[in-house]
Amino acid sequence: GERTNYYTMKQTDKIQCREKIAKSLTEWLTPMKKGRLIYLLGQGLQNIYNMNKDNKRYNIYKDEFEDVEKELDTLNKSTESFIKKVSSVEYTITNENSIECFNLNKDGTLLSLGLSNGDIQLIQTEHKFEYMQTLKAKDNPLIILSFSNDSKLIASSDNKKSLYVFNIERKEISTSFHNIHSKVITGLLFNKDSTQLISSSLDGSISIIGLLSNQLLSQIKAHSSFINDMCINLEKDTIYTGGSDGYVKIINTEFRVISKEINLKPKGVPDTFEVSINSIKLSQTNENILFCGLMSGIIMLIDNKGRTLNQYQSKYLGNILSICLDDKWLYALDGENNITTFNIEHGIMVNYIKIEKNELILGMIHHPEKNYIVIFVGYAGGEGSIANA
Numbered sequence: 001g002e003r004t005n006y007y008t009m010k011q012t013d014k015i016q017c018r019e020k021i022a023k024s025l026t027e028w029l030t031p032m033k034k035g036r037l038i039y040l041l042g043q044g045l046q047n048i049y050n051m052n053k054d055n056k057r058y059n060i061y062k063d064e065f066e067d068v069e070k071e072l073d074t075l076n077k078s079t080e081s082f083i084k085k086v087s088s089v090e091y092t093i094t095n096e097n098s099i100e101c102f103n104l105n106k107d108g109t110l111l112s113l114g115l116s117n118g119d120i121q122l123i124q125t126e127h128k129f130e131y132m133q134t135l136k137a138k139d140n141p142l143i144i145l146s147f148s149n150d151s152k153l154i155a156s157s158d159n160k161k162s163l164y165v166f167n168i169e170r171k172e173i174s175t176s177f178h179n180i181h182s183k184v185i186t187g188l189l190f191n192k193d194s195t196q197l198i199s200s201s202l203d204g205s206i207s208i209i210g211l212l213s214n215q216l217l218s219q220i221k222a223h224s225s226f227i228n229d230m231c232i233n234l235e236k237d238t239i240y241t242g243g244s245d246g247y248v249k250i251i252n253t254e255f256r257v258i259s260k261e262i263n264l265k266p267k268g269v270p271d272t273f274e275v276s277i278n279s280i281k282l283s284q285t286n287e288n289i290l291f292c293g294l295m296s297g298i299i300m301l302i303d304n305k306g307r308t309l310n311q312y313q314s315k316y317l318g319n320i321l322s323i324c325l326d327d328k329w330l331y332a333l334d335g336e337n338n339i340t341t342f343n344i345e346h347g348i349m350v351n352y353i354k355i356e357k358n359e360l361i362l363g364m365i366h367h368p369e370k371n372y373i374v375i376f377v378g379y380a381g382g383e384g385s386i387a388n389a
Contacts, residue, residue: 102376105147108367114142137164146188157185175214180207192234200227218256222249231282242277262306279323293320312342314349324366
């Protein structure tokens with residue numbers, strides 16, 4: 001009654017009229033913080049999207065229910081070309097050495113194998129797995145390998161915390177570093193032009209090493225516990241780390257500072273709740289989105305502001321050891337040798353593979369140029385199987 005009179009008031013000052021309307025509205029409206037309001041709206045939309053009716057899911061964009069089983073069948077058929085094991089190579093190491101780690105170069109043409117005697121064996125993958133050459137450092141078991149972006153260099157670290165950078169063409173060590181970290185190294189990455197090498201460690205720190213000056217440029221104490229994995233945005237000189245403390249840290253390597261901290265531990269949960277981030281990967285289609293594989297068997301999709309966009313999990317998925325992805329598919333390896341494939345857009349599990357327990361999966365990597373993932377399955381006695389799945 002009285003409030004509606006403001007709409008018929010013969011005033012030429014629109015601002016004054018709006019102020020009177022707003023003042024009247026404050027008597028029966030409670031203001032909310034913008035962030036909280038957006039959060040509630042987002043949760044509401046997510047709940048509507050996840051509504052199920054007779055095994056159907058409501059699509060808020062089409063305003064209708066969709067058949068989940070039909071969609072799942074379509075996704076399964078589209079993945080049949082690469083979810084099956086298509087080839088396997090038996091690779092025997094002499095002198096009873098074993099393969100401890102492996103990696104692919106940027107275009108997937110070179111596979112590196114790190115051995116228990118400190119050797120690096122390089123294998124050509126373009127046509128079939130063919131031995132190329134061996135690089136030799138010390139006699140300590142290798143635990144991690146990384147190629148430079150131009151594939152001219154390869155970095156390795158052993159269980160004695162030593163770093164070696166090899167020139168592949170010359171087959172020699174170009175530089176080495178020792179005891180940069182107080183505990184073993186868990187990650188090695190080159191920057192875009194290969195002038196710097198970034199390392200992460202179980203001591204919770206990140207080291208930035210200058211390969212032109214052969215000096216430690218900076219060391220950043222990033223986590224209060226182990227750093228288990230890291231990834232890099234080459235265009236923005238940005239490192240993303242995942243730690244056992246449940247934090248994602250975003251580090252600017254140009255200015256050598258932590259620019260953002262994201263805590264993935266939900267509010268209100270007990271201190272014993274496990275949120276260890278074991279694997280972290282940057283989306284291939286959106287540089288502002290990260291995939292985080294957790295000890296609890298959940299893969300969280302978050303943006304670089306810390307907002308949770310989606311979660312991927314299934315009844316088969318346990319403690320996640322490693323994740324890899326392309327533009328459509330997300331692959332997760334857990335501690336029980338389960339390899340689970342998800343459709344990234346829909347968040348639906350589309351495939352599940354169980355590897356025999358007497359085999360040990362050392363890791364998996366998505367081939368950057370071909371439609372498969374590379375899995376290394378280890379055996380006793382130094383033998384291994386390189387599988388394209």
